[in-house]
Amino acid sequence: QVQLVESGGGLVQAGGSLRLSCAGSGSTFSSYRMGWFRQAPGKERVFVAVISWNGGRTYYADSVKGRFTISRDNAKNTVYLQMNNLKPEDTAVYYCAAKFSVSSLLPTHTNNYDYWGQGTQVTVSS
Numbered sequence: 001q002v003q004l005v006e007s008g009g010g011l012v013q014a015g016g017s018l019r020l021s022c023a024g025s026g027s028t029f030s031s032y033r034m035g036w037f038r039q040a041p042g043k044e045r046v047f048v049a050v051i052s053w054n055g056g057r058t059y060y061a062d063s064v065k066g067r068f069t070i071s072r073d074n075a076k077n078t079v080y081l082q083m084n085n086l087k088p089e090d091t092a093v094y095y096c097a098a099k100f101s102v103s104s105l106l107p108t109h110t111n112n113y114d115y116w117g118q119g120t121q122v123t124v125s126s
Helices: none
Strands: 004-007 010-013 018-024 032-039 046-051 058-060 068-073 078-083 092-100 120-125
Touching (some): 004 092, 018 032, 018 092, 018 120, 032 068, 032 078, 058 068, 078 092
Parallel strands (some): 010 120
Antiparallel strands (some): 004 018, 018 078, 032 046, 032 092, 046 058, 068 078, 092 120
16 A cells, blocks of 8 residues: 655746645555646546656646656655646646556556545646
């Protein structure tokens, strides 16, 4: 099992940047595929970005491609989401998620992840 704790959310003006962090527990963190999802009020949770267990592959939702970057530091048991050029429509609660997997697949559905953090709020003002 792995426990996940997100941090780094906050209030930022449009065009600004934030970096989210997700710290994981356990010695097998490096064997987990990690994803970021977000959920706006009254909407379903949707995929943002995913990174493979070794950081070798990444994939992004079209809405964030070119603005967001996912990365990981397995020595620190942490995955990051660097968010640049933020827009009001990026406002949401952001969740990190984990799936024990050393495959090269990068699924984007919430059903493909077993562990979730508590979420961190990101608010982008216009």
